[in-house]
Amino acid sequence: MRVVLFTLLALCAGAAHAADVGKPAPDFAVADSNGKSHKLAEYKGKWVVLEWLNHGCPYVRKHYDGQNMQASQKRWSEKGVVWLSIISSAPGKQGHSTPEKANADAKQYGSAATAILLDTDSKVGLAYGARTTPEIVVINPEGVVVYSGAMDDKPTTDQADLKGATNYVDAALTEAMGGKPVTTASTKPYGCSVKYP
Amino acid sequence: MLLLWAGGALAQPSATQPHVTVSLAAEQTALSPGAKARIGLHFALEDGWHVYWRNPGDSGEAPKVRWTLPDGFAAGDVHWPLPQRIRTGPLVNFGYEREVLLPVELTVPAGATSGRLQADVSWLVCQEDCIPGKATLVLDLPVGPAAPDARWAPRFAKALAEVPAEGAASLEDAGDGHVALTVPGAGVAGATYAFFPAAGDVIDLAAPEAATVEGDTLRLRLKKGRLAPATMTSLEGVVVSSTAGGRSGLFVRAGPPTAAPAEAPLGLVFALLFAFLGGALLNLMPCVFPVISLKVLGFVEQAREDRRKVRQHGLVFAAGVLVSFWVLAGTLLALRAAGEQLGWGFQLQSPVFLALLAAFIFVLALSLCGVFEVGLSLTALGGAGGGGGLGGSFTTGALATVVATPCTAPFMGPALGYALTQPPALAMLVFTALGAGMASPYVLLAWFPAALRRLPRPGPWMVTFKQVMAFPLFATVLWLLAVLGLQAGAMALVEVLGGLLTLAFAAWLWGRLQLRHLGGAKLAAAVGLTLLIAGAGLALGIRAAARPAAPSQAAGVDDFWSPWTPDAVASLRAAGKPVFVNFTAAWCISCQVNERLVFSTDDVRADFAAHGVAALKADWTNKNEEIARTLASFGRQGVPLYVYYPGRAGAAPRVLPPVVTRDMLVETFTEGSR
Incomplete structure (x- = not known):
């Protein structure tokens, strides 16, 4: 009996480890590039977007050089959405960032994110099972994941592909914040691998 | 990083870019009108860098090509050779390291007089960081008598040998987050198996695949990925079996089992009868x-x-x-x-x-x-x-x-x-x-x-x-x-025996009570006493048994057998030493029979020594997930399992039957050392 209970408990705990649509988003507390700590639970009541970021990745660069990511960040943070860009690259790995560099990059690219989180020990990335940069998770005010996957439907590094692409994140936020179910709630994220330790 | 020779000013069949040289290649030196020709894209990669398979896995992107061909020419789809599984941290990618040729079939019209083939190729090459590349490659091929191209023909032969043939398979959703893929004819003795799904995120790539082989039918249990439907009815991908002879693949488009009648139900009927x-x-x-x-x-x-x-x-x-x-x-x-x-x-x-x-x-x-x-x-x-x-x-x-x-x-x-x-x-x-x-x-x-x-x-x-x-x-x-x-351990055993002794006493007391016809309070007292004694006996036994066991691995290990760990196997093999692993358990009778009649004999122990075979024992008497996983990788759910790993690097392990003889062992050792 005890074994069964144990297993069930372990299973429940295990289920929280991926950003599955319809499931509660795993909580975290991480410092941003200005040293301010961000705890997901404190954003209850707000819409939250998590964006995995690595400016050395050509797929990320497509969205930033093409102003696509910043446009989304701007559009939605103006509507009160908390947009958190997360750098999960481990120390010594490509894309790992110091607070100074993260701020310089944000300035250079004109990032309109609420904050750049430095997930130095990759804990947030692993808790969400994030695999690529970019990768997006949208969380509703109740703390439940409503979208998880790619930024758009064109898995390339080519800026020219931004035109005519379906922006899944805009679509998901428009529908979800309008009280509608999200049509495309789960997609395969595309990009460079998250550089885990 | 942006490479701007897409204009085709340099009409060359190959381009060297960071970490990779990409070439447009043809198997023959010339084209024959009205015939098919083989052309392809060749990637020569720097050490440690890779390009991707059609499904790149958790990240990355497959190479893409757009053809510009003379009138009447047509290029087919890329025939993807078997990829490697490339792991980075917790992520899994499918791709190619060192070099790969992606063959494409070219239709040459009957009236062709010359062939100028242009390929606009884009790719992603990654090590830890990733670099996208693109190039326009142009290959001018004459039309006329053809001969195999000395540089490319052998690479085409190798690549085509690695392109999986098509096979039949069926798929059933197990209803527990897994699917069962049944592939008749794919089971090979002593092989290990892997599955490469053609589409992304329908199968969880990080989860281990459990393979079972029955006759020559292979069954793979695969964990569904995050984009898999609630009930999965179809799956496309490549089943790869690896043996000492190399790898072979089968491309399957699996649907519900009705597609392959008679096979599965028959197996079930036999199983039920048995x-x-x-x-x-x-x-x-x-x-x-x-x-x-x-x-x-x-x-x-x-x-x-x-x-x-x-x-x-x-x-x-x-x-x-x-x-x-x-x-x-x-x-x-x-x-x-x-x-x-x-x-x-x-x-x-x-x-x-x-x-x-x-x-x-x-x-x-x-x-x-x-x-x-x-x-x-x-x-x-x-x-x-x-x-x-x-x-x-x-x-x-x-x-x-x-x-x-x-x-x-x-x-x-x-x-x-x-x-x-x-x-x-x-x-x-x-x-x-x-x-x-x-x-x-x-x-x-x-x-x-x-x-x-x-x-x-x-x-x-x-x-x-x-x-x-x-x-x-x-x-x-x-x-x-x-x-x-x-x-x-022995101490716990003695205590459990003490418990049994107490129980025996209670049973005897009970028997005496049954003979006397006691009544009222006397009976109640006697029954109470007996139950108390019986309970004490039981408690004694359970308390002893429940105590955390002494490391049981040592129980099966003596000066002949060393304890098994995957690392021990790997390091012995890396040193070129053949390894024999004995997966066993104290409660497994056939294991004990083999132990007594075969493994404990001086002759067999001498054979091990003569062939320089390292003897490892994996004792499954107690629960052990690592052993269970390893058994599953050989398609087993239980012991005994005897596995021989030849000393040669890369040689596939050989599974011996559950009832072994000295002759079998000697034969295996001799073959393995060849």
Whole structure:
């Protein structure tokens, strides 16, 4: 009996480890590039977007050089959405960032994110099972994941592909914040691998 | 990083960019009008860098090509050679390292006079960081007499040999977050298997694939990915089997099993038949026979009774057997669905369960000996006698199953292993057949009491028979305790024996009480005392068994066998030393037979030494997930498993049959060292 209970408990705990649509988003507390700590639970009541970021990745660069990511960040943070860009690259790995560099990059690219989180020990990335940069998770005010996957439907590094692409994140936020179910709630994220330790 | 020679100003068939040189290649030096030609894209990569397969896996992107060809020419799809599994941290990618040629079939029109082929290629090349690249490659091929291109023809031959053939397969959603992919003809002796899904995120790439092979049919249990539908009915991908001879792949488009009739149902029919016969045979096992023979005695006594009632008892007994099998199998399936690495026989990996079972069978045997009587009637244990209600028959059925468990584990292990690889519904069906088989003799006897007349008439011989039957039960206790001793150590064993001694005393006391006709307070006090003593005995035994065991790995390891770990195998093989792994358990009878008759003999030990084979033992007497996983990777759910890894780097391991002989070992060692 005890074994069964144990297993069930372990299973429940295990289920929280991926950003599955319809499931509660795993909580975290991480410092941003200005040293301010961000705890997901404190954003209850707000819409939250998590964006995995690595400016050395050509797929990320497509969205930033093409102003696509910043446009989304701007559009939605103006509507009160908390947009958190997360750098999960481990120390010594490509894309790992110091607070100074993260701020310089944000300035250079004109990032309109609420904050750049430095997930130095990759804990947030692993808790969400994030695999690529970019990768997006949208969380509703109740703390439940409503979208998880790619930024758009064109898995390339080519800026020219931004035109005519379906922006899944805009679509998901428009529908979800309008009280509608999200049509495309789960997609395969595309990009460079998250550089885990 | 942006490379701007897309204009084609440099009309060259190859381009060198960071970490990769990409070439447009043709197998022949010229094109023949009206014939097919083979062209392709060749990637020569710097060490440590890779490009991707059609499904890049968790990240990355497959190379893409856009053709610009003369009128009438047509290029087909890329034929993707077998990819490698490339792991980075927790992520899995599919791709190619060092070099790869992606062949494409080119249709050359009958009226072709010259061939200027242009390919706009884009790709992503990654090590840790990733660099996208693109180039316009132009290859001018003459039309005329052709000869194999000295540089490219061998690479085409190699690539085409690695392009998987198409095969048939069927897919079933197991309903527990996994799918079962059945591939007839893909099972190869001693191979390991991998599955490369064609689409992204339909299969969880990080989860291990469990392979079972039955005949030449391969079954892969795959974990569904995050984009898999609630019920998955189709799956495309490449099944790769690796042996010493290399890798071979089969591209499958699997649909529901109706696509491949006869194959799967036939396997199931055999499994059910086999389980039924096995269940019937279980009745003859030393642990079951005493219990059921008592049941038959009950029938002998009932034979003259109301027929309807006898039949009822037969059916209720069968229900008792079936329900206990369902409970046991259901528990096992639920635990496995929850991710526990368990095989059949898992019950015996718990010392507490062993102690309880031993105590139970011990008390049963004492009762058979006549130390005390269960209830009032001589055959109450056999149920159904005289005043015995239907509940008694049900309990006997359950009892028969419980005492049968130590026997089912070693004897039925392989068959039940098959059941466990099936979807839960089918697995339950196999267990049902097993229970039905076990119950069948009684149902038949209850239905046709005429058969009972062939049995000897009731009489005093029945008492003698009953007492004799105690001894197979005592033997079963001995065996259970031997296993327990290996799991929990000698001290715990002595304490469990002390518990049994106390139980024996309580049983004897109970027997004395049954002879005296005490009444009132005296009886209550006596019963209380007896129960107290019995409880103390039981508690003593369980306390000892529940204590954290001494490292049991040492139990099976001596100066000949070294303890098995995957790392030990890897480091021995890296040193070029052949390795023999003995997957065994104390409760596995055939393992013990091989141990005594083969592995312990001086001759065999000399053979190991003569061939320089390292002897490793993986002891599964106690629960061990690493061993369970390794067994599953060889398509097994239980022990014994004997695996020989040749010393040569990359040579595939060889699985030996469950019953081994010295000749087999010597032959394997000799072949392996060649």
